Amino acid sequence: MDSKKLVIAIDGYSSCGKSTLAKDLASSLGYIFIDSGAMYRAVTLFCLRNGWVRGESIDKESIIKSLDQIQLDFTLDEKGVKVILLNGENCEEEIRKSYVAAVVSKIAEIKEVREKLVHEQQRMGEKGGIVMDGRDIGTVVFPSAEIKIFVTASIEVRTQRRLLELQHKGIETTNEEVQDNLIERDFIDSNRKESPLRQAEDAIVLDNSSLTRQEQLEWALELVRSR
Helix, strand or coil: CCCCCCEEEEEECCCCCHHHHHHHHHHHHCCEEEEHHHHHHHHHHHHHHCCCEECCEECHHHHHHCHHHCCEEEEECCCCCEEEEECCEECCCHHHCHHHHHHHHHHHCCHHHHHHHHHHHHHHCCCCCEEEEECCHHHHHCCCCCEEEEEECCHHHHHHHHHHHHHHCCCCCCHHHHHHHHHHHHHHHHHCCCCCCCCCCCCEEEECCCCCHHHHHHHHHHHHHHC
16 A cells, blocks of 8 residues: 555444444554544533533634633543543543533534634644544545545434444433434534534545445445545
């Protein structure tokens, strides 16, 4: 395989498996995996902890004024697993909980939040050799990425994947609640004013509804080899 260090952008809907693919691909290539979704979830957790999100009410002014108080870093935990730090605290487990997932798309709509995190993401990818997943990676963060993949799957498959993930973590919920949350997040992500979720014109679409984890990885590796 070519030794040139590429930037690989993977975008797609919630719970379509894009993070799993990004992690596996980065590991196979010896690249760095950057979870942009974790960054937005961490900012959302910070906002929730400060009481700036109450039901449908979001205190955007307070959030914007406090963005310089948020420091995000990625590190390896004691098991060698990459985790995100929010102001020095490992918040990897907390940001995956449903109460954060229910709000993250609304926080991600805020222009100033996106500007802060896009800047951070671009800084991380300056030297190439990264795989980053999210919703605007190939369109906004790295529009010149050498490889862009847009991942999708049926809502039924995505719901089951998310439900199993939550159950594995001991989080009780229902199939209906999970599906409703995914549909709402899809709508918000696709219709927000700032950096909406959309497929880049030069992205390759991967519908992994009927693919195994290994099959989608092999598909992506073949795409990288072809470039």
